[in-house]
Amino acid sequence: MAMDVVGELVYPTVGLLGLYAFVSLASLVWEGVDRKLVARMQRRIGPPILQPLYDFLKLSSKETIIPSTANFMFTAAPGLALATAIALLAYTPVGFTPILASKGDVMVFIYLLTLIGFFKILGAISSGNPYAKIGAAREATIMVSREPAMMLGIFAIMWRLGKLGVDKPFSMGVFYVHNIWEIGTPMSFVGAVILLYVFTVWLASEIEVGFFNIPDAEEEIAGGLLVEYSGRYLALLKLTNAMKAFISASLVVAIFFPWGISGYLNLTGLSANVVDLLFHTLKVFALLFFVESVFRAVTGRLKITQAVDFLWKNVFLASLVGSLLIAMEVIM
Amino acid sequence: MSIKVPANGGSNSPERERLEKRIAQLCRFIGRSPWVFHINSGSCNGCDIEIIAALTPRYDAERFGVKLVGSPRHADILLVTGPVTNQSLERVKLVYEQTPEPKMVIAVGACPTGGSVFYESPFTNAPLDNVIPVDVYVPGCPPRPEAILHGVVLALEKLAKILKGETPGGDGYE
Numbered sequence: 001m002a003m004d005v006v007g008e009l010v011y012p013t014v015g016l017l018g019l020y021a022f023v024s025l026a027s028l029v030w031e032g033v034d035r036k037l038v039a040r041m042q043r044r045i046g047p048p049i050l051q052p053l054y055d056f057l058k059l060s061s062k063e064t065i066i067p068s069t070a071n072f073m074f075t076a077a078p079g080l081a082l083a084t085a086i087a088l089l090a091y092t093p094v095g096f097t098p099i100l101a102s103k104g105d106v107m108v109f110i111y112l113l114t115l116i117g118f119f120k121i122l123g124a125i126s127s128g129n130p131y132a133k134i135g136a137a138r139e140a141t142i143m144v145s146r147e148p149a150m151m152l153g154i155f156a157i158m159w160r161l162g163k164l165g166v167d168k169p170f171s172m173g174v175f176y177v178h179n180i181w182e183i184g185t186p187m188s189f190v191g192a193v194i195l196l197y198v199f200t201v202w203l204a205s206e207i208e209v210g211f212f213n214i215p216d217a218e219e220e221i222a223g224g225l226l227v228e229y230s231g232r233y234l235a236l237l238k239l240t241n242a243m244k245a246f247i248s249a250s251l252v253v254a255i256f257f258p259w260g261i262s263g264y265l266n267l268t269g270l271s272a273n274v275v276d277l278l279f280h281t282l283k284v285f286a287l288l289f290f291v292e293s294v295f296r297a298v299t300g301r302l303k304i305t306q307a308v309d310f311l312w313k314n315v316f317l318a319s320l321v322g323s324l325l326i327a328m329e330v331i332m
Numbered sequence: 333m334s335i336k337v338p339a340n341g342g343s344n345s346p347e348r349e350r351l352e353k354r355i356a357q358l359c360r361f362i363g364r365s366p367w368v369f370h371i372n373s374g375s376c377n378g379c380d381i382e383i384i385a386a387l388t389p390r391y392d393a394e395r396f397g398v399k400l401v402g403s404p405r406h407a408d409i410l411l412v413t414g415p416v417t418n419q420s421l422e423r424v425k426l427v428y429e430q431t432p433e434p435k436m437v438i439a440v441g442a443c444p445t446g447g448s449v450f451y452e453s454p455f456t457n458a459p460l461d462n463v464i465p466v467d468v469y470v471p472g473c474p475p476r477p478e479a480i481l482h483g484v485v486l487a488l489e490k491l492a493k494i495l496k497g498e499t500p501g502g503d504g505y506e
Contacts (some may be wrong), residue, residue, distance in 0.1 A: 035394070044392040051397055056359040058408075063432035065405060131403075134489065222402035230405040230432045 064231030069128025077123025095280030097173035135224025156323030191325025367406035377413030
């Protein structure tokens with residue numbers, strides 16, 4: 001049987017490229033908005049909204065130094081990290097069912113999300129700089145502490161939503177079929193609120209702001225993971241970080257606030273997707289306003305041991321309780 | 333992607349014009365996000381505090397895209413304070429070499445400008461231009477934050493001229 005080439009190859013590829021262009025621009029603009037908002041909170045004027053874009057263009061036009069102690073992975077890691085982020089977009093719920101959504105793709109999502117961090121760590125330890133190694137050790141430590149809480153939460157939610165009846169269980173598209181607030185029992189509502197807390201803290205630690213600005217601590221370890229990167233590679237890593245913030249926030253928005261507006265406007269097909277994407281972007285910005293801007297304006301950096309303690313003893317426990325609460329009436 | 337314009341070969345060639353156009357474009361973005369790195373070469377902390385003051389909400393250097401970075405690899409402008417003591421001499425040179433092109437060096441305060449009270453001291457190497465090429469001097473003990481910001485603006489204007497080929501490059505040691 002001949003494969004539908006246009007339907008299965010061309011449309012997804014074009015969609016992914018369009019999504020990549022949009023998300024990279026939107027995430028850089030968000031970073032500018034964030035810097036402006038934090039500046040206003042500190043009674044400053046703040047940089048122009050397009051500042052991260054100027055930074056990106058400047059960095060990509062500067063000399064790129066490769067230290068003599070660096071090995072091959074140092075130069076390969078930024079490109080691989082960005083490629084991973086682009087691949088991740090195909091599995092990210094951005095207001096509509098992801099482009100490559102299929103049964104069980106939540107595993108791929110989590111795998112690719114942690115792979116970005118893994119490539120950053122790999123690039124940093126390949127630079128041969130002791131500060132980068134401290135940053136890499138911190139990133140690895142915080143990564144193994146923050147992901148279990150998120151994974152426990154997301155698997156519990158996916159499993160519970162699967163019980164409500166979906167075509168493709170454990171797919172990132174599930175959130176647009178049923179959402180967590182539809183489970184309906186009082187216990188599950190309390191569980192959903194607890195999981196919302198878990199996921200917002202996870203988001204803050206994923207984008208490393210406020211309490212969790214530990215691996216890239218500019219003031220104490222000179223930029224940590226990024227210390228040896230300059231020029232093009234630094235630009236790529238900055239873009240990857242901005243996109244990762246957008247993607248992580250998209251996950252939280254899709255789980256807890258998945259509602260679109262295209263249904264009310266009677267739109268279908270591509271126009272519905274575009275409207276939902278724009279509305280989703282607004283929701284992501286609103287979420288990031290609380291989790292990134294406000295959080296980073298009012299809190300300082302924790303020590304790595306304090307952060308690990310907090311993520312395991314507080315956030316992971318909360319995730320456990322929340323997961324049990326939303327799964328309760330099915331188990332018993 | 334640093335671009336080298338041939339010094340005097342073919343001053344009207346289309347190749348040169350193309351490069352100049354390109355450089356003017358690049359320079360626009362450097363002017364919009366100058367990241368500074370602060371080198372303390374044995375300073376008394378007076379100038380350092382004034383540099384921090386220039387970044388505080390009152391002066392808010394970030395509105396021009398100025399950002400204090402933690403690594404010379406990320407920097408466009410080096411702010412050097414202090415009289416370059418013997419202990420810091422090699423470090424200052426190293427940091428200068430580790431900074432990617434195009435870069436600017438600003439000597440902040442009386443010490444790196446002319447030596448100040450450490451003039452002809454055997455333990456210092458002031459002025460700074462004995463050690464690395466300096467583009468802008470900001471005198472004062474310590475200089476006002478406004479003066480430091482003005483120095484950054486002067487450095488960027490000079491950088492624009494160098495990149496367009498109107499003045500010879502700042503690196504006098506080539």
